[in-house]
Amino acid sequence: MESVRIQLSGNRIRANGRIVAAATDEHVAFGVYYxxxxxxxxxxxxxGLTVTVAERERQLVVARDEENMWLVTDARGQSRAGYDGALDVDMVFSPFFNTLPIRRxxxxxxxxxVTLPTIYLGLPEMTVTAAEASYGSTGPGEGITVRTPGTDPAGVTLAVDADGFVIDYPGLAARI
Known part of the structure; x- marks a missing residue:
């Protein structure tokens, strides 16, 4: 489940969200605040995000500077990288993060x-990798096909509202 509060100012977005995931064969139960x-x-x-599992809580911050370089800060320290020119972050288990490149x-x-370089965040491990994401639209009111590291190679077709926010991500979540 993902819950997100969004504030818009033109094209600027400020979002505070929470993801809660039950344990599966692939991962432990965890919660994320971002x-x-x-x-x-x-x-x-x-x-900025905080990931909580039964044993611990960890923080991660990724920030892009004026040179389009990313500073990644976590418990191990800081690193700076270009991530292939990425301007977007995609986070596994989050329909909301697909909204960012769709709107942009x-x-x-x-x-x-469009095919875009992106920073891909794996949860609950908090892995940060460079990835490529493809988005395709046949026009307003139609679904948007997405191919990211977290999707089937054939992609998934998302339903979005008139403002570009994801309202249905088949197999993952639907807006209520």
């Missing part, structure tokens, strides 16, 4: 195909 800020273009500027590329308003 705080996201984008810039005026809708590109991720800063993401205006795929909810037009027919287009």
């Amino acid at each position: 705080d996201l800020q984008t810039d005026e273009s809708g590109a991720t500027k800063r993401l 590329a205006r795929l909810h308003q037009r027919a287009a195909q």
